Amino acid sequence: MPLFLVRYHYTDDAVALTRVRPRHREFLATLPGLTASGPTADNGAALVVEADSADDVSKLLDADPFAVEGLIAGRQVVEWTLVLGRWSQAR
Numbered sequence: 001m002p003l004f005l006v007r008y009h010y011t012d013d014a015v016a017l018t019r020v021r022p023r024h025r026e027f028l029a030t031l032p033g034l035t036a037s038g039p040t041a042d043n044g045a046a047l048v049v050e051a052d053s054a055d056d057v058s059k060l061l062d063a064d065p066f067a068v069e070g071l072i073a074g075r076q077v078v079e080w081t082l083v084l085g086r087w088s089q090a091r
Contacts, residue, residue: 001050001052002050002051002052002053002079003079003080003082004078004080006048006049007044008046008072008075009042009043009072010071010072011070011072011073012043016069016071017066020066020069023065027064027065028047028064031049032051032060033051034048034049035050054077057077058075061077
């Protein structure tokens with residue numbers, strides 16, 4: 001199954017992000033195919049998701065509480081071909 005890199009860019013509403021973050025993390029903990037997730041230093045996050053298509057990933061992430069609450073200013077989903085590194089040995 002293909003891997004997809006997802007980049008989130010959040011809005012600047014720190015109060016709302018803090019309020020919704022527990023629901024966001026609960027959602028991610030149950031996300032099918034999630035391989036990795038975490039915040040980035042540029043007011044965003046990166047995720048690695050295993051799924052059949054980028055469209056499938058986007059549809060799953062539309063239900064993220066951050067998305068539902070309008071706290072994601074931008075999202076990119078791109079297919080990623082893993083060639084080298086620790087994760088490649090497990091695939």
